[in-house]
Each structure stands twice: as structure tokens, then as C-alpha cells.
Amino acid sequence: MREITLARQLGEVALAIAIAPLFTGWIAQCRAWMQNRSAPPLLQPYRMLRKLFQKDVALATEASPLFRATPYVLFGTMVLAAAIIPSLATDLPFAQAADAIALIGLFATARVFQSLAAMDIGTAFGTMGARREMMVGFLAEPALLMVMFNAFLLYGSTALPSLVDGYAAHPALIDPSVIFAAIAFLMVLLAENARIPIDNPATHLELTMIHEAMLLEYSARHLALMEWASSLKLFNYACVGFALFFPWGIATHGVDGTGTLLLAIVALLGKLAVAGAVLALIESISAKLRLFRAPEYLAIAFLLAVLGLLVHLLLGANTHA
Amino acid sequence: MLKSHLIAQLVNLLAAGLLLISFAMLSRRRTQRLILLYAWQGAILCLSTCLVAYDAGLTELYYSAALTLILKVIGLPWILHRLIERLGAQWDREPVVNIPLTMLIGLVLVIFAFGLAQPISEMATTITRNTLGIALAVILLSFLMMITRRKAVTQVIGFLAMENGLFFAATSATYGMPMVIELGIALDVLVGVFILGIFFFQIREQFDSLDLHHLEALKED
Secondary structure (H helix, E strand, O other), X not given: OHHHHHHHHHXXXXXXXXXXXXXXXXXXXXXXXXXXOOOOOOOHHHHHHHHHHHOOOOOOOOOOHHHHHHHHHHHHHHHHHXXXXXXXXXXXXXXXXXXXXXXXXHHHHHHHHHHHHHXXXXXXXXXXXXXXXXXXXXXXXHHHHHHHHHHHHHHOOOOHHHHHHHHHHOOOOOOOHHHHHHHHHHHHHHHHOOOOOOOOOOOOOHHHOOHHHHHOOOOHHHHHHHHHHHHHHHHHHHHHHHHHHOOOOOEOOOOOOHHHHHHHHHHHHHHHHHHHHHHHHXXXXXXXXXXXXXXXXXXXXXXXXXXXXXXXHHHHHHHHO | OHHHHHHHHHHHHHHHHHHHHHHHHHHOOEHHHHHHHHHHHHHHHHHHHHHHHHHHOOHHHXXXXXXXXXXXXXXXXXHHHHHHHHHOOOEOOOOOOOHHHHHHXXXXXXXXXXXXXXXXXXXXXOOOHHHHHHHHHHXXXXXXXXXXXXEHHHHHHHHHHHHHHHHHHHHHHHOOOOXXXXXXXXXXXXXXXXXXXXXXXXXXXXXXXXXXXXXXXXXXX
């Protein structure tokens, strides 16, 4: 029995690693369609990764071991996060091991390493990108925590799997606080993954970069790992969103069998396809904010999440107690 | 019983939407967007009134929902839209208090409103009594918007949003006001917007702008 669950856990992680670049590619494709450009092929991110893995690394002479270790640390944390998030099933060893607060801590660890590595070489752009990333991060984190608290209050647990199980137990529950939390989560997702209102993932203008500025000094396999880690991060955020707000199809605790697992995979792919299209739509219709508007944007996300909590206390407490 | 429970949940959901729109109004700078949000607020109000009417079996509430639809979703937004186009007042100036701070104050107001409404809603018997706190919060947030904005047009939109909040409070606490009063209020609001529209032009003629701080001094120096 233990071997089977372990195998499933490994399968889930392998699937996450494998399809994360596909998700990024799908978003890029949808975006291109919506903007009337000819789209890059869906497998473009994989080709990019292959190309980068074949190249030789060019390192700055001042690079410290931290700079070289960071891509591996980043990739490792994102893989661990993918193991914690119940994207396919809730009854998995890693998913039980850490709760959502630990997950946020994991994301924070990755951010700290990435920022330190960006400052390591000492170029102006890397330092600037790191500072901006920290600014966005420290504003986005409380908002994300508040979103999580919304879900915790609703189902009385801080572990993501039991949230999904709790949802499966009362599927008909519409709690008004969920709308607030979902909007706040979407805003945080866009900000944390360097998407458009805060940062432009496709930018080539150094002065407006946040995420890309931190990668400027990386090359070859290091860059490939960083890119892969950032697409895994987006995938992870999407899966957290599914677990919190749309946990349909995820194989719940006690429900066993290959059929449910296959169904879970199909459901995940379907949800990712829709989510990618929605993200691309949002990015196509909104303009990038000035950096000094970013605190306002994230303050709004935070407030929405807090409002969700308040609304839950006022309305939700009476309706399903 | 189950149906009534579902309707209560839907009304709660709509109430949450109303609160969301009030916050969106606080955070917007463009006047056109504000009008769109105002129209949405009216639409949500109309829907929730219909739901309450269906649940309570009151025909008058359907009339007032229809009145809301005609006046607040179509009529007033259209008038305001035309006014803004004629006045060329697409943007509000930077508000008196900056937007994140306004939102924080709004949050405090929401907590205050919820606390205030708690004992009142415990006495009410309607299915929607929980939403009284939200209605109160919408009223206070509209007040806040009127206080923090500088332009006359945005203040008028704040005033109209406040009226929406009052209407929602009336439906949620007592299944609506008597029809005569409702008609009277609707007419008042309509006439009020007409008169204020005339005022806009007068203010602009006098001061070359719609900024209301010009009205604060009694004499020109």
C-alpha cells in the first residue's frame, strides 16, 4: 500500500514537472491568438529548454557558489511545492506533511534565494530587479496568507488536502466570501508570477523588468532551470487556485482506483487549459501598471481577502453552521 | 424550505457582489468606469429584489425591481454618460486621500457597519436579514467616496450609490418600502440628477472646472 501511494506521489510530481512548460506555452499561444499574432508552437518552451541545456555555461568571474547553487535550489523548492499541493489526489504522503502556510514559506525561500543570486554579481539591473521583486513579494505575501485564511475558516483546517476533502463533503456550498478570496488570489497570482499588470514576462526593456532582470546574468543550464522553475511556480499557483476554489475531480481521501486518478488528470488538464486562456485574456486586456502603482494593486488584493473574511463572519457563519 | 435556503444564499452572494462593487468604485479614477459600476450595482440590486420578491411572494417588489432596472441600470447611467461627454470630465483629479488609504478606511467602515448591524439583524425575521450589515457598509462607503473625491460628477455618483445602499437596506430588512414612497424616491433621484446636471454646467461656467474646492470660499480674493 505504501509503495503504491509513494508511486502516485512520484507520478504527480513527474507530471507537474513535465507539463509546467506546456502550461506556459499554452498561455503564450492563447495570448498570441488574442493579439492577432501568429502563435509560437505549443512545444516552444521545451525546445527552448533543450537548447539551453545543450549550451555551455558562461559565468561571471565574481560569481559566488550561491549564484551557481540558486538554480538548483529554486528548481528543488518548486518541485517540493508541487509535491505538497494536491493537484491530482489528496491522499499522498507529501501533501499531508506540510500545510499551506509552510507552502507560502517555501515560495518565500525561493524568492530570497533568487533575489540574493541576482544581487550576487553586482550588476545594476540584477540588483534593481531583486529589490523590485522583494517589494512585490512582501506586499503579495500577506494577501496570499489572507486568501488562505479564508479557505481555512471555511473548512477549519490549514492543510490543503483537507480543504479539498472538505469541499467534496459539501459540494453545494456557495459562500460569498469565496468570490472575494478568488479575486484576491487571481491578483496575487498575476503579481507573484511576473505577469502583466505588475511585470511583463515578454519584455526586452531592462528598465521595466522585474523577474527577467534577475535572470539576466544566467545562461545555459542555469537559465534553463530558472525558466523551468518559474513555469513550475506558475503551475503551482494555478494548482493552489484549483485546490482552493475549483476542486472538482481531484481524487479525495479514501476514494481509490486508477479510474479516479485518470479522471483527476483529465480534470487537471481541462482546468489548466481554461485557466491558461483566462490568464491570457486578462493579460491581453490589461495594461502594465507603473511600478509605483503596484503597492496599490496589491493593497487592493489584500483588502479583498480581508473583506472575504469579514463577509464570511457576517454571512457565512449563519448559513451553514 | 430548501428553496428558501438557496435563495438566501444567492441573496447573500449578490450582497457580497454589491460590497465588491462599492470597493471597486472607491478604487477607480475614471468617471466612465464609475458609471459602468453604478449600472452594475443597479443590476445586482434589481436581481436581489426579484429574488426576495419571489421568496416572499410580494408583487410590489417586482414593480420596484422593474423601476430599479429602468431608472438605475438604464436611465441614470445614460444621462450621466451624456453629461460627462458634454462636460469633458473623463478623469477625476487625484482624490483628497490616496487610494490605498481610502480602501483601508473603507475596511474600517465595513467592520463598523457589520458591528452596528449585528444586533439589529438579530431582531429581523426576513430571509435576508444578514445582508443588513452589507447594506449599511455600502451606504458608508458611498459617503466615503463623496468625501474623498473632488469633482462634482463623482460626488453625484457617490450620492446615487448611497441611494442604492439605502434601497438595499430597505429590501433586506423589511421587504421594501411602500410603493408610494418608493415611487417618490425614484422621482426625487431622477429630478435630483437633472438639477445637478444643470448645476454642473453652472459650476463650470463660473469656475472653468468642476472641482468643488472652488465653492469653499465665499468671496473671490
